[in-house]
Amino acid sequence: MSAFFIFVFVMSFTPGPNTMMAMVSGQQRGFRSSLRLNLGMLFGMGFMGLMGALFAHWLQSTPTFLTVMKIVGSAYLMYLAYHIFISKPGEANNSTGGFRTGMLLQLTNIKGYLYFITGLGAFSLTGVLNNMPVKWLMMVLIGSLGTFAWTVCGQMMSKFYHQYYRVFNTVITLLLAFAAVDLWR
Template structure:
């Protein structure tokens, strides 16, 4: 059981496309204004988990689907990288903030697919904890907690961001581009 929770916490709190966008949104607009993005990510993660529950075997055995998701995911990450690079702190930049952005980010997030396919299929837990709806709910809640924590972290460093936004945006842009390329390894 501890291996499952270690896996879920590591996957939920380590940097990925969703946590980076949550942090940027927290920096640019604060926690409260970033709630729509986070709720979109929560709904997207929940839908992703349901797809994982329903189609886990098919997803694991269909390389064409994985390739299509890599194309969609990397294209979307590059789109987000472009908008991150051109954004400024004074703008009301919606590219990092809406419900739809959060949901689409999760639905195209390969890390999220791997999170659910591995978490739901590779770990056997004791008793009620092994029921698929319980594991799904735990994974969605802990995964969403990760994005909320990164949003708070982003808000805490907003003053630093406003002063050094160009350097920070360039670093985040490069991280998003790296994530888009890393999908293909």
């Protein structure tokens, strides 16, 4: 059981496209204004988890679907990277703030699909925790805690961000570009 929770926490709190966007949103808008983005990620994560639970075998055995998801995910990550690169503190930047952005980011997040396919399929827990809906709910809630935590960290770094936004935006842009390329390994 501890292996499952270690896996879920590591996958939820380590950097990925969703956590980077949550952090940027926290820096640029603060926690309260980032709630829509986080709720979109929560909804997208829940839906992604349902698809992972229902179609795990098919997803693992259909390379065409994975290729399409990689294309869509890479394109979307590059779109977000561009908008972060050109953004300045205090600008209204819709690419990092809305419910739809959070949901779309999650639905194109290959790391998220692997999170659910592995977490739901590879780990056997004891008792009620082994029930698929319970495992799904735990993974969605812990995964969402990860994005909320990164939003809080972003807000805490806001003063630093405003002072060094060009460097920070460049680093985040490069990390998102790396994530887009890394999908193809």
